[in-house]
Amino acid sequence: xxxxxxxxADLYRDVLLDYYRxxxxxxxxxxxxxxxxxxxxxxGDEIEITATRQGDRLDKLRFDGHGCVISQxxxxxxxxxxxxxxxxxxxxxxxxxxxxxxxxxxMDQMPAELEETKALEGVRKFPARVKCAMLSWNxxxxxxxxxxxxxxxxxxxxxx
Amino acid sequence: MGFDPKAIRKDFPILxxxxxxxxxxxxxxxxxxxxxxxxxxxxxxxxETNNANIHRGVHLLSQESTEMxxxxxxxxxxxxxxxxxxxxVFTRNATEALNLVAHSWGRKFLKxxxxxxxxxxxxxxxxxxxxxxxxxxxxxxxxxxxxPEGTIELEAARGLIGPKTKLVAxxxxxxxxGTINPVPELLAMAKKHGATTLVDASQWTPHLKTDVAAxxxxxxxxxxxxxxxxxxxxxxxxxRKLLESMDPFMGGGDMIQEVWLDRSTWNEVPYKFxxxxxxxxxxxxxxxxxxxxxxxxxxxxxxxxxxxxxxALRVVEAEGQIALYGPRDxxxxxxxxxxxxxxxxxxxxxxxxxxxxxxxxAGHHCCQPLMRKLKIGGTARASxxxxxxxxxxxxxxxxxxxxxxxxxxxxxAKHG
Numbered sequence: 001x002x003x004x005x006x007x008x009a010d011l012y013r014d015v016l017l018d019y020y021r022x023x024x025x026x027x028x029x030x031x032x033x034x035x036x037x038x039x040x041x042x043x044g045d046e047i048e049i050t051a052t053r054q055g056d057r058l059d060k061l062r063f064d065g066h067g068c069v070i071s072q073x074x075x076x077x078x079x080x081x082x083x084x085x086x087x088x089x090x091x092x093x094x095x096x097x098x099x100x101x102x103x104x105x106x107m108d109q110m111p112a113e114l115e116e117t118k119a120l121e122g123v124r125k126f127p128a129r130v131k132c133a134m135l136s137w138n139x140x141x142x143x144x145x146x147x148x149x150x151x152x153x154x155x156x157x158x159x160x
Numbered sequence: 161m162g163f164d165p166k167a168i169r170k171d172f173p174i175l176x177x178x179x180x181x182x183x184x185x186x187x188x189x190x191x192x193x194x195x196x197x198x199x200x201x202x203x204x205x206x207x208e209t210n211n212a213n214i215h216r217g218v219h220l221l222s223q224e225s226t227e228m229x230x231x232x233x234x235x236x237x238x239x240x241x242x243x244x245x246x247x248x249v250f251t252r253n254a255t256e257a258l259n260l261v262a263h264s265w266g267r268k269f270l271k272x273x274x275x276x277x278x279x280x281x282x283x284x285x286x287x288x289x290x291x292x293x294x295x296x297x298x299x300x301x302x303x304x305x306x307x308p309e310g311t312i313e314l315e316a317a318r319g320l321i322g323p324k325t326k327l328v329a330x331x332x333x334x335x336x337x338g339t340i341n342p343v344p345e346l347l348a349m350a351k352k353h354g355a356t357t358l359v360d361a362s363q364w365t366p367h368l369k370t371d372v373a374a375x376x377x378x379x380x381x382x383x384x385x386x387x388x389x390x391x392x393x394x395x396x397x398x399x400r401k402l403l404e405s406m407d408p409f410m411g412g413g414d415m416i417q418e419v420w421l422d423r424s425t426w427n428e429v430p431y432k433f434x435x436x437x438x439x440x441x442x443x444x445x446x447x448x449x450x451x452x453x454x455x456x457x458x459x460x461x462x463x464x465x466x467x468x469x470x471x472a473l474r475v476v477e478a479e480g481q482i483a484l485y486g487p488r489d490x491x492x493x494x495x496x497x498x499x500x501x502x503x504x505x506x507x508x509x510x511x512x513x514x515x516x517x518x519x520x521x522a523g524h525h526c527c528q529p530l531m532r533k534l535k536i537g538g539t540a541r542a543s544x545x546x547x548x549x550x551x552x553x554x555x556x557x558x559x560x561x562x563x564x565x566x567x568x569x570x571x572x573a574k575h576g
Binding site (some may be wrong): 005008011012017043044045047066126128129148 | 179180181182256288331460504505507508511512514515516517524536537538566567
């Protein structure tokens with residue numbers, strides 16, 4: 001395989017493309033208990049996350065908006081990972097995902113819930129794309145901490 | 161002697177680079193151009209043999225540096241048809257040149273109730289400085305609308321430009337879409353009402369013959385790095401009387417005539433606007449870039465880019481499922497192809513092109529209001545220059561097909 005194709009295949013792994021095409025968690029929940037809205041002006045990406053709660057747990061989560069393969073796949077993986085988890089557990093997962101993606105932590109220490117997100121490993125080699133993977137996670141974190149939140153990606157910051 | 165891109169390519173060392181195992185196909189020229197050996201060599205030899213600070217030095221090196229920079233200023237003046245090298249102000253880039261005008265002209269001459277007319281397709285650099293100036297002076301911004309095809313609505317412009325219009329500032333060629341604007345028509349409308357005029361020629365001057373005397377505008381800005389020259393050097397051209405009537409931009413060395421503890425008097429133009437040690441090496445090497453373009457001839461440059469643009473438009477047409485932005489008539493566009501592939505995000509498009517060693521740009525191209533108007537988040541953009549060939553256009557087509565294959569764009573998919 002040519003060098004460029006190998007890097008491309010490593011970035012856009014099949015599992016990631018499957019999540020990108022999946023409609024399972026797309027849409028908007030009405031009514032909802034949690035809402036987060038985020039934009040990344042650099043990319044022109046926009047995402048709205050709505051979720052319902054059952055007791056202290058997130059029940060259902062949906063995301064709406066538009067973005068690249070990385071941001072859409074990452075959002076779908078996140079939805080799958082956090083449904084059914086308590087708010088403190090979700091915040092821990094967001095933190096752990098940031099450790100993996102931004103701080104390039106070791107993969108073997110990732111919580112089991114984030115197993116699928118390991119397919120985003122190739123993104124770490126493309127610094128310009130890390131913020132794409134982080135967008136929905138940052139939006140959800142703020143949404144949970146503040147009930148309803150507006151998140152704006154600034155400049156080239158890679159988020160948390 | 162004919163225009164021979166194969167021979168031209170030999171003058172650009174970077175074109176020998178392999179990107180991800182493939183030969184570089186550089187199609188990001190609207191962002192910045194590559195540099196020929198003559199430019200790189202002159203900048204290097206300046207530092208190796210002539211380097212000193214300009215002006216006031218009595219030693220030989222300072223005299224040489226000063227003369228070399230003066231010579232470059234004259235070359236630039238001649239290249240754009242300016243009456244005198246005194247009308248060429250060297251800045252860091254076109255953005256700084258625009259800020260200079262917004263500050264030194266705008267803060268002095270704009271009054272409350274004045275109107276500044278821009279277009280909806282301006283680069284942020286010809287928008288944000290005017291937002292700041294308008295806010296500071298109580299002036300109002302008006303915008304000539306852009307059609308869905310990405311051209312100026314001339315009739316609307318006629319209605320917007322009137323007796324209250326103090327300034328009409330617009331791009332000669334859109335960096336995001338490649339649209340060539342009706343410069344003489346817009347200037348005529350502005351002059352009819354006595355408005356001052358500014359042309360952002362950042363995308364024009366590298367690709368088409370510039371003649372400020374024929375246009376008879378008041379200000380024109382562009383930058384060296386998009387026209388084979390170094391980064392860090394840009395140009396503000398202005399009519400001499402107008403430049404002389406303006407206040408300084410930044411204070412410091414070189415821009416003054418006499419300094420007392422409580423006051424100063426200003427140097428003559430252009431030095432009044434060139435505080436501090438300028439990018440001497442960059443300005444000098446910029447002269448070599450101008451020489452290079454003169455050798456090719458700007459008419460030949462335009463003809464070559466027209467050929468590439470027509471070929472690229474045919475590729476887009478044949479490919480299908482590509483949303484193309486900007487005018488369809490190549491006579492009305494520069495060598496810029498702005499597009500989206502089905503519903504694939506421009507960054508994903510750019511990433512696939514990169515895997516083939518093809519450099520294109522993806523995003524909002526510093527034109528967020530224009531993207532909003534066209535109801536898109538961004539576009540992918542391929543842009544040509546003198547060293548690009550029809551083989552590069554074929555590579556562009558190969559990139560498009562790879563994007564569709566890689567992301568399995570279904571044949572019946574509609575583009576947005």
